[in-house]
Amino acid sequence: GQQLNQSPQSMFIQEGEDVSMNCTSSSIFNTWLWYKQDPGEGPVLLIALYKAGELTSNGRLTAQFGITRKDSFLNISASIPSDVGIYFCAGPVNAGGTSYGKLTFGQGTILTVHP
Amino acid sequence: DTEVTQTPKHLVMGMTNKKSLKCEQHMGHRAMYWYKQKAKKPPELMFVYSYEKLSINESVPSRFSPECPNSSLLNLHLHALQPEDSALYLCASSQPLRTGSRETQYFGPGTRLLVL
Numbered sequence: 240g241q242q243l244n245q246s247p248q249s250m251f252i253q254e255g256e257d258v259s260m261n262c263t264s265s266s267i268f269n270t271w272l273w274y275k276q277d278p279g280e281g282p283v284l285l286i287a288l289y290k291a292g293e294l295t296s297n298g299r300l301t302a303q304f305g306i307t308r309k310d311s312f313l314n315i316s317a318s319i320p321s322d323v324g325i326y327f328c329a330g331p332v333n334a335g336g337t338s339y340g341k342l343t344f345g346q347g348t349i350l351t352v353h354p
Numbered sequence: 355d356t357e358v359t360q361t362p363k364h365l366v367m368g369m370t371n372k373k374s375l376k377c378e379q380h381m382g383h384r385a386m387y388w389y390k391q392k393a394k395k396p397p398e399l400m401f402v403y404s405y406e407k408l409s410i411n412e413s414v415p416s417r418f419s420p421e422c423p424n425s426s427l428l429n430l431h432l433h434a435l436q437p438e439d440s441a442l443y444l445c446a447s448s449q450p451l452r453t454g455s456r457e458t459q460y461f462g463p464g465t466r467l468l469v470l
Contacts, residue, residue, distance in 0.1 A: 269456050275464055281358075281444050281461035282397070327396055331457040340404065340448070342459060344396030 245345025261312040262328035271311040358462035377428040377445030389444040
């Protein structure tokens, strides 16, 4: 099936440091989505990528859709304590060129920021 | 506005109770989803509704019964749940795929369910 391998599983960083996480797959994706989830809350969409090679920023966040369409990365610059949470990549499941409205998720990156 | 609302925020129920979770969106989305999420794990898809019709049931036990009364509302009826059903239940919405729209799902804040 279409699985997403997300790494690292967890990160412990100092406030002000930059963060990088990525997702890879053996399958091609047409869309990459990056979500952040705070404890006890639902995932919040950070960045959506729709085109191979696309580089998109949202404040201190930057994400890229890999040119092979099999990977994506998310960077956070100058981290702050409120960046703490779990970050998930996600992409739509495709079968025979048809998407069914199902998302597959990476296993998540747990980010801890020390003040 | 990309808001999906869910009620209640927290729910405690016994194994013999019947309860319902509610979800609402006013973004004009015609696809709505129920997910179950365990701690520190990614969400797991349960059901998909497209144009108010059930299009995907991920082999969910019948003690979970979804309902889509109209294009803005999605319910999940719960009956005779087990303690292992305790989890965060998330609702999401998007434009349905056959509109040619992009596959971006927006999530609600979730209902934290505890089954005793």
